[in-house]
Amino acid sequence: MNANLAAKLINSYQTPAIRHLAWLCQTPQLLHSPITIDPAHYLPPNYPGLLKCWDQKPETAPLLLSEPPQRRLGFYFERLYQVLLNDLLGWPILLKNQQIQSNGRTIGELDFVVHNLIDDRIEHHEIAIKFYLGVPASDGPTFWYGPNARDRLDIKTTSLLEQQSQRTQRPETLALLSEFNIAGPLTPRVFMPGYLFYPTNEQVQTPAYVPDGHLRGSWMYITDAKALDTSHWVVLNKPHWIGNWYQTDPPDTTHTQDALERVEHRAVPQLFAMMQKDPATENWLEINRVFVVPQAWPGANRLASK
Template identity: 60%
Template sequence: MDAKTTPYSTRQLTTPAIRHLAWLCRAPQLLQSPLTFEPASYLPDGITEQLQAWDEKPEIAPALLRETPQKRLGFYFEQLYRVLLEDLLGWDVLLQNRQIQSHGRTMGELDFVVHNRSEDRIEHHEIAIKYYLGVPEQSGRTLWYGPNAKDRLDLKTDRMLRMQSQRTALPEARALLADAGIAEPVIPRIFMPGYLFYPAGTQVIAPESVPASHLRGQWRYLSQIETSDLPGWVVLNKPHWIGPWRQSEPPAPNAVTAALNTIERYNIPLLFAKLEEDSISGLWQETNRFFVVPDSWP
């Protein structure tokens, strides 16, 4: 069994950025489409050993993994993705975050244009890491909102498929590629890992466009939280929404109480993880995660 099929645990890795990268390599996605890009299909043999070597000797890891993780989740996610492409897959990033301009107006941006060395072709990758909470409507359908309720899964999926992934077909984008010496055709790909959070105590169905293997959590209104729920909980701060959390010290109840007060005071959702102590390592490891939202949400 080779490295592409041998399972490995991100929990074994102690450096947060390397643990996040390892999770990204095999993270289940929120979009099932012919355009979906699966990094695991291209991972070279020895990937587990490579990640472990970087974890044991961070000084030999790519520079981006040695930096303090960015709190801006989207920016940090892009950094990890570049390491995945260049340092794990050995592909060339030809363009990143390149704006498409027309008569001084920005028409959009190309996240990544890469040389897929495995298949010797040029690809355009649009990427996003997303967290959506399912809200049942009176009509019977379920809408999946981002924590700030300004983003929705159905709208994001439509934009990814119809607009963002198709931008290299624009005349202005084709001119940009030509100026960069990039030959067509450019194959569109989408990478969108993340989680769906299901309402506690309510049955809802995920959209057909979401693979059955997607990662799941729960969400609850603040008024639904009982004191008996809280043992083992910790607040997850960005960028540690990426991948399962672990820590050496026991969860601090006072920190959770303070976080719940923050939700009420500032009317914002927060993400929590439920931890259990591993009897072998002694570490506290994530077993589930929850969003707690204000009663007025969304």
């Protein structure tokens, strides 16, 4: 499914959680590896019809979709992924967020252990949803920082591939799995969708392991944003970082200006969607998204470059 068709399908759902789930089913990832899993490869062709039924008749939808979103985006993302596995794919979840203990202390956690019914194998899925801003460097590679600058794409990728996804090879994990009559080690799979945000006025390097078709946005400093016409911007708050945003009302310029003032005076990055009116539906649709950051970003809190 091409990007325009996918966005049109996602925007056809009225329920935010359904839109977020539909986005999850088709979104590209930030990581290409032999162990990445593409849910779209396994989804039945009629799944959009099931989503439409849930959207029109909320009482038929999984209860997880009607619960209020958690404050942390990662927890909400996990909930959506659980619905994808259980209710769209029909794969039994054998373990979820199972802690691994060694000598009385926690040494890790398994996100999901599932039975892939199509390939008929038990798999260990590690998942994450991430948003990174590229910071150019005069000497050396570009570093891609999370909005709080305490997370970095290269570090997270290494952790997923070399540590988190390999946990079922540890003797402590094998012993844990045997308690649930699960024979390990399991087939590791990783799923990491998200966005890379590119600086508006500088060139940066995209890591070789990031697929060409990844989702993109832009980022700029607050002084640059305040010099622009932002009348078509809207504030994007979690959990609406997931999926394409649309609304029936025109953008609220006062709300946008207040958010820009918070970026400047509270030194907290803020995500915005750039909107365009669709003449066919008269709805306002997201056409791009931009992070606005304080002048001092990424600042002293960022992870060391080496």
